[in-house]
Every structure is written in C-alpha cells, then in structure tokens.
Amino acid sequence: MNQSDLEELYQQVILDHSRRPRNAGELPSPPAIKVHGDNPSCGDEIDLFVQFNEDGSLGDIKFSGQGCAISQASASLMTIKTKGKSRAEVDALLKAFHHLLNNHEEEPDEILGDVQLLQGVWKFPQRVKCATLAWRALEQAIADDASSTEVTTESPS
Numbered sequence: 001m002n003q004s005d006l007e008e009l010y011q012q013v014i015l016d017h018s019r020r021p022r023n024a025g026e027l028p029s030p031p032a033i034k035v036h037g038d039n040p041s042c043g044d045e046i047d048l049f050v051q052f053n054e055d056g057s058l059g060d061i062k063f064s065g066q067g068c069a070i071s072q073a074s075a076s077l078m079t080i081k082t083k084g085k086s087r088a089e090v091d092a093l094l095k096a097f098h099h100l101l102n103n104h105e106e107e108p109d110e111i112l113g114d115v116q117l118l119q120g121v122w123k124f125p126q127r128v129k130c131a132t133l134a135w136r137a138l139e140q141a142i143a144d145d146a147s148s149t150e151v152t153t154e155s156p157s
C-alpha cells in the first residue's frame with residue numbers, strides 16, 4: 001500500500017470509529033472496573049468499563065466519554081481488539097501498541113489489525129496522547145483491582 005492510500009485509509013477508519021464508536025456504553029461497576037481517563041492537553045475524557053472473567057480474560061469492555069476523533073476512534077479500536085481476549089493476549093496488544101507509537105519507521109505488529117493505522121499520529125505529537133488515552137485506562141484497569149480508579153496522560157507511565 002502506498003503512502004497516500006494509507007493516509008486515506010487512516011482518515012476513513014478514524015472518522016468511521018469516531019462517528020460510530022464500537023462498544024460504546026457503560027457496564028455496572030462493580031463488578032466491572034471503571035477507569036476515568038483524562039487527557040487535559042486536548043480535553044479528551046473517557047470512562048472505561050472492564051469486566052474481567054475469573055481467569056483474568058476480558059469478558060466485556062465498554063467506554064463512554066467525549067473528546068477528539070482520534071481519542072474516540074482509538075478507544076473504539078482498542079475495545080474491538082481486546083474484548084474476549086486472554087490476559088496474555090491483552091498484554092501483548094498493549095505492548096505492541098506502545099511499540100507502534102514509539103517506532104513509526106518499523107512495520108507494525110500484525111496482531112494490532114486496524115489499530116496499526118494509528119501509527120499515523122506520530123506526525124502530530126500532541127495527538128499521541130489522544131491515541132494513548134484509552135490504552136492507558138486499560139492498563140490501569142488491569143493493574144489496579146479497585147473497582148474505580150483514574151488515569152491521566154499527564155502522569156508518568
């Protein structure tokens with residue numbers, strides 16, 4: 001795929017997911033873990049709800065909130081990729097996602113699917129936080145067994 005095709009696809013996927021976010025909504029918390037994510041540099045906010053199965057896999061995941069197209073699209077893409085996945089698979093996705101944004105000249109990891117397109121945000125450093133917000137919230141949900149917690153892109157990762 002050449003560069004202009006890739007950019008067109010990037011625009012299409014971002015617009016599609018920001019207009020019609022998948023897995024939008026809320027889950028009862030508890031038992032779901034709720035993480036409020038905040039990206040003050042852009043004004044993006046997200047409430048992420050993660051329902052873990054007993055084996056640690058992600059039984060269900062939903063999000064609500066408001067923000068720019070990239071933050072919403074990234075959250076939508078993230079929920080699609082992680083829903084129903086085992087803990088090890090989610091860990092691998094999180095790792096691949098961070099690698100994607102920090103190594104824009106490398107071929108993305110195929111496990112990311114459409115999430116690969118978010119690699120395009122490296123050209124807009126302020127937008128990297130928008131793309132990262134939902135993923136930071138998921139990391140927080142996994143790391144913290146509290147039923148409600150918060151994360152911000154302004155804190156060290």
Ligand code: ZN
Pocket residue numbers: 039042043044067068069070071130
């Ligand atoms: Zn944003």
